[in-house]
Amino acid sequence: SQKIEQNSEALNIQEGKTATLTCNYTNYSPAYLQWYRQDPGRGPVFLLLIRENEKEKRKERLKVTFDTTLKQSLFHITASQPADSATYLCARLGSSNTGKLIFGQGTTLQVKP
Amino acid sequence: NAGVTQTPKFQVLKTGQSMTLQCAQDMNHEYMSWYRQDPGMGLRLIHYSVGAGITDQGEVPNGYNVSRSTTEDFPLRLLSAAPSQTSVYFCASSRGGNTDTQYFGPGTRLTVL
Numbered sequence: 001s002q003k004i005e006q007n008s009e010a011l012n013i014q015e016g017k018t019a020t021l022t023c024n025y026t027n028y029s030p031a032y033l034q035w036y037r038q039d040p041g042r043g044p045v046f047l048l049l050i051r052e053n054e055k056e057k058r059k060e061r062l063k064v065t066f067d068t069t070l071k072q073s074l075f076h077i078t079a080s081q082p083a084d085s086a087t088y089l090c091a092r093l094g095s096s097n098t099g100k101l102i103f104g105q106g107t108t109l110q111v112k113p
Numbered sequence: 114n115a116g117v118t119q120t121p122k123f124q125v126l127k128t129g130q131s132m133t134l135q136c137a138q139d140m141n142h143e144y145m146s147w148y149r150q151d152p153g154m155g156l157r158l159i160h161y162s163v164g165a166g167i168t169d170q171g172e173v174p175n176g177y178n179v180s181r182s183t184t185e186d187f188p189l190r191l192l193s194a195a196p197s198q199t200s201v202y203f204c205a206s207s208r209g210g211n212t213d214t215q216y217f218g219p220g221t222r223l224t225v226l
Contacts, residue, residue, distance in 0.1 A: 008153065034214065043117075043203050043217030044156070089156070093213065100146065100171065101205075101215055105155035 003027065006090055006104035014112055019080045021107045023073040023090030030092035033073045035064055038087045038106065047088075048075075080111045114139050117218035119204050125224045126194040134189040134221050136204030144207045145187040146171070146215070147179065149200040156203065162187055163209065194225045 004025045013019050023033060032051040036044035050057045050066045050073065057064045063076040077084050090104040120135045138145065146161040148171075158171030160179040168179050176198060178190040187206075191198060201222050205215040 041220070043205075043220050044215075045217070046214045049214065100158055100161055101156075101213075102158075103148075103156040105153060 004030075004090060004092055004102055004104045006088075006107045008105050008107070010108040010110060012110045012112065013080060015081060017080055019077040019084065019109050019111070021075040021088050021090075021109065023075065023104055025071050025073075025092065028092075029068065029071075032092070033064075033066060034091045034101070035073075035075050036089040036091060036103075038089060044089055077109070080109075082111045082113050085109055085111050116140065117204055117206050117216050119202075119218035119221050121221060122219065123222050125226065126191075127226050128195060130194050132191055132194065134191075134202055134204075134223070136187045136189065136218060137185050138187075138204075138206040138216070139185065140206060140216065141184060142206035142208055142216070143184065144209045144213070145181065146205045146207075147177070147187070147189045148203045148205065149173065149198075150203060150220075151200050159189065159202075191223075194223075196225045199223060199225045 006023050034049045035047045037047050038044040048064045050064045061078045065074045087106040087108045089106045091101045117138045143164045147159040148156040150156050157173050159177050162168045162181040165181050165184050181187050201220050203220050204218040207213045207215045
């Protein structure tokens with residue numbers, strides 16, 4: 001099956017450090033990947049999209065990379081803050097033009113002051 | 114714009130009862146989807162729609178019905194609730210296309226006793 005997997009273990013880091021979250025995919029080569037943020041009790045919110053021909057994408061303190069050889073996307077938060085604490089979800093389209101996103105299970109990030 | 118709205122926020126049902134989860138969007142999006150989120154399982158697609166009058170099944174459709182009579186509304190019906198349907202339900206909408214970004218509602222937390 002076409003899976004998309006994230007590390008289910010929570011990531012705990014100290015404020016000011018860089019957080020790195022991993023998204024792996026198997027049996028499929030997505031044309032792009034999306035990253036969402038989800039706070040407790042709320043719906044996911046879109047953060048970034050990266051296409052397969054883009055090695056890296058940045059938005060303020062966020063950076064996403066896409067390695068088609070390793071079948072992996074990395075999501076980085078530099079100079080992390082306690083307000084960055086949330087669950088981060090990786091997603092790809094199940095099939096084009098249908099709005100069907102396939103999500104990973106998400107990784108919870110906890111940034112300690 | 115209110116974005117994507119969902120009602121109710123919380124609901125408790127007894128096994129065998131039926132109910133409808135409401136979802137509405139005011140962004141004139143063609144695509145709408147329903148997901149359920151369970152601990153350790155991530156977001157799983159229940160049903161989706163690519164436009165008024167068009168719906169299709171997602172990954173976990175059993176026990177749920179949908180219809181799409183207008184662009185704005187996409188209700189999810191539970192015909193005979195079961196404890197396995199205890200979950201948090203999210204509705205999402207998008208413009209569609211290969212780089213589709215989804216906008217999620219705040220969710221409905223459903224408990225079936």
